[in-house]
Amino acid sequence: MAMAKEWLLWLSVVAAWYSDATSAVDPFTSRSQIPERIPGVSPIHNGKVCSTWGKFHYKTFDGDVFQLHSTCNYVLTSSCSSYYKDFNIQIRRGEDGDHHTIKNIIMKLEGSVVELSVGSVVINGKSVILPYSQAGVLIERSHTYIKIKAKLGLFAIWNEEDSFLVELDPKYKNQTCGLCGDFNGVYNEFFSHGVKISPVDFANFWKMNGPTESCSDYTLESTQSCNNTRPLCEQILTGPAFSSCHSGLDVASFTSACVADLCHSEQLDTVCLCNTVSEYSRQCSHAGGQPQNWRTEELCCEFTQYTLLMENSM
Numbered sequence: 128m129a130m131a132k133e134w135l136l137w138l139s140v141v142a143a144w145y146s147d148a149t150s151a152v153d154p155f156t157s158r159s160q161i162p163e164r165i166p167g168v169s170p171i172h173n174g175k176v177c178s179t180w181g182k183f184h185y186k187t188f189d190g191d192v193f194q195l196h197s198t199c200n201y202v203l204t205s206s207c208s209s210y211y212k213d214f215n216i217q218i219r220r221g222e223d224g225d226h227h228t229i230k231n232i233i234m235k236l237e238g239s240v241v242e243l244s245v246g247s248v249v250i251n252g253k254s255v256i257l258p259y260s261q262a263g264v265l266i267e268r269s270h271t272y273i274k275i276k277a278k279l280g281l282f283a284i285w286n287e288e289d290s291f292l293v294e295l296d297p298k299y300k301n302q303t304c305g306l307c308g309d310f311n312g313v314y315n316e317f318f319s320h321g322v323k324i325s326p327v328d329f330a331n332f333w334k335m336n337g338p339t340e341s342c343s344d345y346t347l348e349s350t351q352s353c354n355n356t357r358p359l360c361e362q363i364l365t366g367p368a369f370s371s372c373h374s375g376l377d378v379a380s381f382t383s384a385c386v387a388d389l390c391h392s393e394q395l396d397t398v399c400l401c402n403t404v405s406e407y408s409r410q411c412s413h414a415g416g417q418p419q420n421w422r423t424e425e426l427c428c429e430f431t432q433y434t435l436l437m438e439n440s441m
Contacts, residue, residue: 177307181402187308199342360385375414
């Protein structure tokens, strides 16, 4: 009964989203306001990968990077073009002071329901030991990562801490919804009826908390007073270690994420900064670049060479 109610709620959300989408202004009629893609960025990489990491950062399939400071449950991505859903991924982030994590992930992959939390993998209500392979779903642990591959055309990787990445087969283009966006190659996630909306307004469509659940939404602090940290972020992200990354990623978006992480921090060498730079390294590797070791004794030295190996093994 609970599962039936959950799906009725989900279907009503999708129906409302489609109603809004069909009544909205055609994004192709507002090309001057809505860029098709980020100039100079690899459309191959940005067109297939969605991720979340660090201090509540998200990157859509189409390449937009935004911040959503919330511990609520959201639809990260779902197939939305038909009544039957090939996949649906919901995610809940958490925080403990300056330590930001992903508390749990629920993946509905055709006939299987996969629930991930730290130290636990539950499939269809039963705890399993990895590796697991059944019904077109393969889940395995690789060092500090959990990798999920679904025959339907989905690949995901979670570091069991703050970072989760999902890649889709191109057959799902323009058929998805959720925080990862519509996967249509057009940079228009934050436009409704031709008007730009905030990430919070965008995310409210995909909030899926149950009636008895509690969560917190926070107002993001302005980073205008923290521009003095921008040179440090630019120095790291445009440095020699990432020389092969600049043509494949939107450096400016990750720089802004880095600034947001450092804003109001008491010291510059923080886990938050390390998480964003680590994510940049992972994304670079996925986009075909070859990031080098960017860590020093002064910067993120607690992130070991072992972690670098993980970033470059994607």
